[in-house]
Amino acid sequence: MSKRILCTCEDVTVEEFRKAHHDGFTEMESLKRFTGVGTGFCQGKGCLCEAATELARLRGIDPSAIPLTNIRPPTRPLTFGELAGLDLPPLMEELERTAGTNGDAEVTP
Amino acid sequence: MSDSTVTIFFEGRAVAARAGTSVAAALWEHGVAALSHSPKYGRPRGVKCARGHCMNCLMRIDGVPNVRACLTQVADGMRVGRQDSGAPYGAPMQKVLDKGGHLFPVGFYYKWFTKPSALSRMFMSGLRPLTGVGRLPEPAAWADHGDTPPARDLGHIETLVIGAGIAGMGEALAADGEVMLVDDSLRCGGQRRAAFDLVTESAADVLNGLEHLAALRARLENLAARVEAEPRIEVRTGTTVVGAWQPDMLLLEDSEGLAVVRARHICWAAGALDAAPLFDDNDRPGLIGPRALYRLLARDGLDLAGRATLVAGRGFDAVLSAALLHTAGAKVTVALEPGRTGDPALLATANRLGWSLHTGQTIAAAHAQNDRLASVSLASTDGGTTEVPCDLAVIATRAKPAYDLAYQLGVDLVLDPERGGYVPRGADLGRLETTTPAGVGLIVAGEAAGLSPEALLQEVSA
């Protein structure tokens, strides 16, 4: 069956994305969680722009009005073995606790 | 690229591979384009980005699941295999879904078999074996692992430039004080420079008359020579930035593992990611972008002699891809996007080198046979369609500015499909200078700031 794949990691077609929008998932935040777009191994590198552009088209709004969803570190998966190797005492102590120290906390998109 | 060979075992069969090449390239040459199967529809997937960004090449290698075959060098005795769907009914069910997917409501696994509770439970236990990709690593991969080598702390540096392409090298030269310039390719100048090297080493005359390309190359060489001669600049190739954490912590990964670094100034000049246009069966093994091609040829030495190849798209990267494919001994067809007629020099080159050239074309569909690309259908502006048989197609449409690290560093990004994707707000002139919440000076430059490579060249030469 021929398919236009929007998100290869989660196997989401353009059609499915549109149907999910039709089901009432009208924002990237919920579309992403419902269809899986952007949540797979590539973390959206392969599909986030494309999906957001499609959503703008579906909603008939300017693409710039579609907010970007959070992009969490790491940007490439790292083994727990490698991460555990980062337990460098000076570094761990130095890690700053940013609580309440700045006014630009992340906003919920 | 070394001439010695090693033997890897692909699903039990011995496969000879050139030492130094990647598992993905070795298997492709061996006739295996499908490295994995997609999770829901079981569709064959092959190498796509060749730089660890997607998941198409996740394989089980030496007992470890989900290893990226495009980043893994072959080694003697290495065991490589595709990962299965997890249950005997997995593959047949994927077929049903693939064939009849349009009959299922979207997210049917949320909506079906919810009632009564007993059925819902049965559905869940039937579903579970199909979830996930790859089986647990085998004990040898973790049991006697000893202690993981500690990561390195590179401390605080003055300036970190991420991406050693035209923009990154330019920024590194312009910065004050000590600079660390990192790039995930193996060459200062990035993958394009490595690609040019390959072309000029073996068939310099390919570039004759292609003035834009020659100018790009001259620019790259000039900047690289200056960077390499500059003692202030430490170049680290084969180094990928793998994330930014609060408040200003960056992690680098290279052949020795992870390293933490903090910088007073950061320049994000990581270029762009290959585009992923949406046409029918756009996920077929053998469809790649120019950046992937540069890596597969310059880094892995992929053997394409005699293969039928197609380059579709526009701009520098389309032409450079065609030149590279030609150099590699492939048969080349070039299909330029509508609005891109190709300059006379390109037409002359195509003529001279025997490329077949189509203009005003967009890709309508890809077709596979035996789990690998067989042909690509082009639709022309006048309504006609052309079917181009090919083993490999390079899609060189407008690339997407690299954005993930910019986001993590606190850059406000805005979606602009005209410029390929997410671009920093306020970088209308192709460069943004700002300060992060943690007080780090931040520059976004080059293709990462939304410039096309053509505009970048003008910008830099101006």
Added chain:
Amino acid sequence: MIPLPSGPVPYQADAVIIGGGVNGLAVAYELSKRGVKDIVVLEKAYLGSGSTGRCGGGIRQQWTTEANIRLAQESVTAYENLASELGLQTFFRQGGYLMVTDNEAHLEGLRKAAALQNRCHVPTEYLQPQECLKIAPNLDITNIKGATFCPKDGTAYPFSVVWGYARACQRRGVKIFIRTELNDVKLEGDRVTGVSTSRGDIATPLLINCAGPWARTLAAKVGVELPNRQERHEIMVSESCKPFLDPMVISISNGIYFSQSMRGEIVGGIGDPDEPSWERPDQFDTRSQLRFAVRFAKALIGYYPPARAMRMMRQWAGMYDVTPDHRPILGGVEGLDGYQHICGFSGHGFMLAPMAAARMAQMITSGEPDEIIASLSLARFANGDVEADAFVVG
């Protein structure tokens, strides 16, 4: 699902619920089931955008206080039937919770808790380290001194629970407004009479505060001071893998918890003793710390060595709304009519939501007092009537 609103909020409602998290939507559903007609739910961002969408989805009955055990136990029964009740899969899977400790001093507490849970008919077993391997193969038991296991505990996918409640609400005529913020509460004397929102005013005799980590800010608008602190907690997912781990493993000695989701990912977090609590919601900082990734990786490998060769995919953070005894605040406030709390859940508001909501709705509609709600009232802090739960992890 719930589309973006296209007009103003209704000018009047029988109940206004603040918060489109699991608690707000569950109580809206339970109220509508009990015949309350005009219900409006307000959510300032998207459904599940608060703690709910950031949580680990763990559901356990292994607690040390009877109120928590009973709420959790009733909630597990509710979760067992929730997919069928709401008509949407919740991906609730009862792989059990394996609660381990490396600390001899905890063993007595684990035994006692298991006994109390057994008295409440929760089938918890006390296990020797060796026996853990039957439940979680490949676990490294070198440092484990003892454990308890309840096979009826499990995990669910927070977003599908939220959507399930939202859809069921919608079918019953509940009006859910996303991207709509409560700005102010109107009081007349000692009663709530309405709210003003970013999409207009609503007159209402009943306001329910399900605002999660923002509950304290909202309570302040009606002059109620909550003792809740807000704490950042970080959590992560790994790349996905075929099923290899059935239970949620949770350590009361170092605070790590991890399980395998129905997508095959390891989902887990670890508490950080140095995590400060924050006073102002505009300071909630849920950006990612490398320190968390490193601490989690070390602790994970410590209990589950195969993870050495597995990969972390992404980390994120959310806020806990923490009360002095780590137990929720349910019910109203003496001397203020038309105002109710469902908040202060610390790290366990997802698992307690179905029953907290059902009991609250029952109490509100019947006017009959509820013994558990009474034991969890705000007044308990003033009365000094607090019994902290010892099994607070994560």
